[in-house]
Amino acid sequence: MGPQEPARSGPAALSPAALGKLKQRAAECIELSAGRLSALSREIWSRPELAYEEHQAHGAMTRFFACAELPGAAWAVQPHYKLDTAFRAEWGPAAPAPRPLHLGFLCEYDALPGIGHACGHNLIAEVGAAAALGVKGALESLPQPPPAAVKITVLGTPAEEGGGGKIDLIEAGAFDDLDVVFMAHPAQDDAAYFPDVAEHDVTVKYYGKASHAAAYPWEGINALDAAVLAYNNLSVLRQQMKPTWRVHGIIKNGGVKPNIIPSYTELEFYLRAPSLKDLAILTERAENCFKAAAVATECKVEIKGGRHDYYNVLQNKSLEKTYIENGKELGMKFLSDESFLNGPSGSTDFGNVTYVVPGIHPYFYIGSDALNHTEQYTAASGSQEAQFYTLRAAKALAMTALDVIFKADLLEKVREDFRQMTLKEEGHLNMSTWKTIPVVETSDKTSVWGEEKPNENAS
Structure with a gap:
C-alpha cells in the first residue's frame, strides 16, 4: 500500500x-x-x-x-x-x-x-x-x-x-x-x-439442550459446562504460554435460571501477543481449548473472530x-x-x-x-x-x-526503517491472516466446528 x-x-x-x-x-x-x-x-x-x-x-x-x-x-x-x-x-x-x-x-x-x-x-x-x-x-x-x-x-x-x-x-x-x-x-x-502488541478478539458460543435440572438432567446438554471447561482449559494453557502472551475474557451469558440446564452460553476473549507470528500460534491453541470443551460436553461451538485484528x-x-x-x-x-x-x-x-x-x-x-x-x-x-x-x-x-x-536524509532514514520492519513482518502477516487461524470469521462465514454456518454479521 x-x-x-x-x-x-x-x-x-x-x-x-x-x-x-x-x-x-x-x-x-x-x-x-x-x-x-x-x-x-x-x-x-x-x-x-x-x-x-x-x-x-x-x-x-x-x-x-x-x-x-x-x-x-x-x-x-x-x-x-x-x-x-x-x-x-x-x-x-x-x-x-x-x-x-x-x-x-x-x-x-x-x-x-x-x-x-x-x-x-x-x-x-x-x-x-x-x-x-x-x-x-x-x-x-x-x-x-x-x-x-x-x-x-x-x-x-x-x-x-x-x-x-x-x-x-x-x-x-x-x-x-x-x-x-x-x-x-x-x-x-x-x-x-x-x-x-497484536490482538485478536474472539466470541465463542456453545449450543446445548435445555432440560429440568432436578427432574431429568440427563436429558439436557449443558452449555454452561462447556463454557466453564473452556475457561479452565485456557487457565491450564497459561502454564505453557510465553510471558509476553495475554489471554483474558469473560462469560457474557451463562444461562437463565438454576433449574434449567443452560442451552446457550457465550464467552468473549482477547488474545494478545507481541508479533503476528506469535498471535497466530496463540489463537490456534486457544481455539483448540474451545473445541475441546465442546467435545467433552457434546455441545456445538461457534467461534467468531472480531471485526478486525489489531497488529503490533x-x-x-x-x-x-x-x-x-x-x-x-x-x-x-x-x-x-x-x-x-x-x-x-x-x-x-x-x-x-x-x-x-x-x-x-x-x-x-x-x-x-x-x-x-x-x-x-x-x-x-x-x-x-x-x-x-x-x-x-x-x-x-x-x-x-x-x-x-x-x-x-532524515525522511529517507524513516522510509528505510519502515521498509526493514515491514519486510521482517511480511511473511507473518500473510500467515496469520489466512493460513494458521482456521476458525475465525471470514468474509462471508462464521466457523462452527463440524459445520459451516452463514455469518449474518459479516462486514
Missing part, C-alpha cells in the same frame, strides 16, 4: 539555526491556540461517546478546524469522511506538481463504557490538532508564497477502543497518499515507544530518536530503562497503520500517576494540569515533523 508515486523530499534542508527558529515558531503557534485547544479537549471529555458513536466529538473537531478564527490559511474540512464519525482536514496545495510530502496527524476521541475518557482520548484529539496547527503555522511563517512541497492532513479516527476505525480507514484508502503519520497517547511516563506497532527508530531529541529540548524526561520493551502493554489499531505507512506513536506524561482505564485516569485526563503536558507533547511532535521536512 502507500502512495502510487514517490513524494518529494520536501523543501531544501535548513541550517540548524534556521530550523531551530522554525521549531520555536511552531511552539508559539501552539501556545497561541492553547485556549481553543483546551476548550476542544474539555468538550470531548465532558461528553464521552463509544466506538462509532462519537457524533458530538466529530462535530467539535470539524467545527474547530472550520473556525475562521484559527490563524493562517483555512483548512479544507471533510466531515463524515469514509466513516460517519471520521473527518479529514487538509492544508496545502490542491493540485501540486510534483506531489508534495504529505504528513498526517491522527486524532482519537472515543471513550470507554462506564468510565468515560479513562484512556485520555480527548487529549489524543487535542495533541494531534495542536501538532498540526504548529507545523502549519511554522510553514506559513516562511517567506511567501508558502512552500508548495508540503501538505498537512488531520484525520479523525473513531473506534480505537473497539472496532478499529483506523483499519476501516486503511481499507477505504484514507492512508494511501500519506508519507509519515504522527500521534501521541497519554500515559504515566514519557516514552517514544511502547511495545503495543512497528518501531521506527529514526522517528523515535528525533522525537526524543526534541522532547528533551522541551524538558521531557524519557524512560531510560528499556526493560519496559518486554513488559506488559496494550493494543491499538495504530499498529495496523504502521504496516502501511511510516509512523510514530509516543506516550506522554500528563501530571498524574493514575493508571489508564481507571476512574482516576478519567479525572486526570480532564484536569487543567494535563494541559501543559499535552501541549508539550504536541510541540515535540510538531518539531519532529519539521525535522522530517527540513533535515537532510
Whole structure:
C-alpha cells in the first residue's frame, strides 16, 4: 500500500539555526491556540461517546478546524469522511506538481463504557490538532508564497477502543497518499515507544439442550459446562504460554435460571501477543481449548473472530530518536530503562497503520500517576494540569515533523526503517491472516466446528 508515486523530499534542508527558529515558531503557534485547544479537549471529555458513536466529538473537531478564527490559511474540512464519525482536514496545495510530502496527524476521541475518557482520548484529539496547527503555522511563517512541497492532513479516527476505525480507514484508502503519520497517547511516563502488541478478539458460543435440572438432567446438554471447561482449559494453557502472551475474557451469558440446564452460553476473549507470528500460534491453541470443551460436553461451538485484528506497532527508530531529541529540548524526561520493551502493554489499531505507512506513536506524561482505564485516569485526563503536558507533547511532535521536512536524509532514514520492519513482518502477516487461524470469521462465514454456518454479521 502507500502512495502510487514517490513524494518529494520536501523543501531544501535548513541550517540548524534556521530550523531551530522554525521549531520555536511552531511552539508559539501552539501556545497561541492553547485556549481553543483546551476548550476542544474539555468538550470531548465532558461528553464521552463509544466506538462509532462519537457524533458530538466529530462535530467539535470539524467545527474547530472550520473556525475562521484559527490563524493562517483555512483548512479544507471533510466531515463524515469514509466513516460517519471520521473527518479529514487538509492544508496545502490542491493540485501540486510534483506531489508534495504529505504528513498526517491522527486524532482519537472515543471513550470507554462506564468510565468515560479513562484512556485520555480527548487529549489524543487535542495533541494531534495542536501538532498540526504548529507545523502549519511554522510553514506559513516562511517567506511567501508558502512552500508548495508540503501538505498537512488531520484525520479523525473513531473506534480505537473497539472496532478499529483506523483499519476501516486503511481499507477505504484514507492512508494511501500519506508519507509519515504522527500521534501521541497519554500515559504515566514519557516514552517514544511502547511495545503495543497484536490482538485478536474472539466470541465463542456453545449450543446445548435445555432440560429440568432436578427432574431429568440427563436429558439436557449443558452449555454452561462447556463454557466453564473452556475457561479452565485456557487457565491450564497459561502454564505453557510465553510471558509476553495475554489471554483474558469473560462469560457474557451463562444461562437463565438454576433449574434449567443452560442451552446457550457465550464467552468473549482477547488474545494478545507481541508479533503476528506469535498471535497466530496463540489463537490456534486457544481455539483448540474451545473445541475441546465442546467435545467433552457434546455441545456445538461457534467461534467468531472480531471485526478486525489489531497488529503490533512497528518501531521506527529514526522517528523515535528525533522525537526524543526534541522532547528533551522541551524538558521531557524519557524512560531510560528499556526493560519496559518486554513488559506488559496494550493494543491499538495504530499498529495496523504502521504496516502501511511510516509512523510514530509516543506516550506522554500528563501530571498524574493514575493508571489508564481507571476512574482516576478519567479525572486526570480532564484536569487543567494535563494541559501543559499535552501541549508539550504536541510541540515535540510538531518539531519532529519539521525535522522530517527540513533535515537532510532524515525522511529517507524513516522510509528505510519502515521498509526493514515491514519486510521482517511480511511473511507473518500473510500467515496469520489466512493460513494458521482456521476458525475465525471470514468474509462471508462464521466457523462452527463440524459445520459451516452463514455469518449474518459479516462486514
